[in-house]
Amino acid sequence: MNAELVLFWLFAVGTIGSAVGVIFVRNPVASAMSLVASFFFLAGIYVLLWAHTIAVLQVLVYAGAIMVLFLFVIMLLSLTDTGPIAHVSPSRIAGALATAGLLVALVMAFRKLPSSDTVSWASDAGQLATFGTIKQLGAVLYTQWLFPFEAVSLLLLVAIVGAVVVAKARV
Amino acid sequence: MPVVPTVNYLILAAALFCVGMLGVLIRRNALVVFMCIELMLNAANLTFLAFARERGDVTGHISPFFIIAVAAAEAAVGLAIVISVFRNRGTVNIEEIQSMKH
Numbered sequence: 001m002n003a004e005l006v007l008f009w010l011f012a013v014g015t016i017g018s019a020v021g022v023i024f025v026r027n028p029v030a031s032a033m034s035l036v037a038s039f040f041f042l043a044g045i046y047v048l049l050w051a052h053t054i055a056v057l058q059v060l061v062y063a064g065a066i067m068v069l070f071l072f073v074i075m076l077l078s079l080t081d082t083g084p085i086a087h088v089s090p091s092r093i094a095g096a097l098a099t100a101g102l103l104v105a106l107v108m109a110f111r112k113l114p115s116s117d118t119v120s121w122a123s124d125a126g127q128l129a130t131f132g133t134i135k136q137l138g139a140v141l142y143t144q145w146l147f148p149f150e151a152v153s154l155l156l157l158v159a160i161v162g163a164v165v166v167a168k169a170r171v
Numbered sequence: 172m173p174v175v176p177t178v179n180y181l182i183l184a185a186a187l188f189c190v191g192m193l194g195v196l197i198r199r200n201a202l203v204v205f206m207c208i209e210l211m212l213n214a215a216n217l218t219f220l221a222f223a224r225e226r227g228d229v230t231g232h233i234s235p236f237f238i239i240a241v242a243a244a245e246a247a248v249g250l251a252i253v254i255s256v257f258r259n260r261g262t263v264n265i266e267e268i269q270s271m272k273h
Contacts (some may be wrong), residue, residue: 002244004174004175004198005175008175008179012179012183014184015183015187016186016187016190019187019190019191019210020190020271021273022190022194022203022206022207022210023193023194023197023203023207026203028200028202028203029201031203031206032172032206035206035210038210038212038213042187042213042217045180045183046216046217046220047216048175048223049180049217049220049224050224051220051223051224053230053232054216054232054235054236054239056218056221057214057235057236057239059240061187061239061240061243062209062213062239062242065243066209066242066243066246067216069246069247070202070205070246070250073202073250073253074202074253076254077202077253077254077257079202079263079264085197085198085199085200086197086198086199087199087266090219092196092197094225095193095197096193096196098196099192099193099196100189101186101219102188102189102192103186103189106182106188106189107185108181110178110181110182111182113177113178115178116252119174119177119224119225119227121226121227122174122227124257126225131224131227131229132223132229134233136229137229137232137233137236140229140230140232140233141233141236144230145233147235152237152240152241152243153268155240155241156240156243156244158244159243159247159248160242160247162247162248162251163247163248163250163251164251166251166252166254166255167247167251167254167255169258170177
């Protein structure tokens with residue numbers, strides 16, 4: 001059992017464990033902290049996938065900015081959550097069954113994929129050294145994907161204005 | 172060079188997506204439902220990155236980049252809606268917010 005496999009299982013169990021914690025913890029602040037833990041474990045998984053740039057973005061943007069926004073809103077509303085986290089109702093039971101069915105179907109479908117024990121292109125040391133670096137990512141982003149990149153900046157601007165307009169008491 | 176097979180990452184992504192989906196379907200708190208949507212988006216990111224490594228194609232890293240940016244926009248607007256609903260109704264329980272149900 002090599003180190004990569006050990007790390008994979010460590011991060012995988014951490015990710016799923018803290019994701020389950022998000023659902024089954026009553027206090028919303030505890031839910032949010034559990035989600036932060038899940039994002040950190042997931043960043044570790046991204047590093048194992050040789051996606052270092054995305055792993056850093058994950059920690060900066062998700063675990064940093066977005067979760068601070070969540071915690072800010074939770075504390076602003078000062079929610080007092082009483083009662084069970086979910087009432088048992090026919091629609092909820094149907095939802096849980098549908099989720100379990102989807103998981104079983106996906107796992108069975110993935111098990112049928114042709115197995116590839118090695119990533120064949122990785123024997124090329126030159127390609128491996130540059131894969132997923134911020135230099136290579138930037139070269140692709142600013143040439144091939146320049147228009148979507150600019151469109152996303154516009155989307156963020158619209159979201160800023162929209163959030164202010166929606167959250168304001170009187171416009 | 173032995174590496175963890177891609178199918179392990181795909182099954183992890185499927186499990187993460189299903190945990191998020193379960194949370195969206197059973198939780199009553201709108202904020203926790205939002206957090207579970209973030210979990211589902213991350214499952215999609217993980218699938219993109221797994222196939223990017225499988226194929227050696229860095230284009231698979233571009234999609235998670237855009238997904239993270241869109242998730243930030245979605246969180247900002249969604250939380251503004253939650254604040255607005257809380258101001259008008261005094262609750263974020265999605266069982267009590269059903270004026271558009273009929």
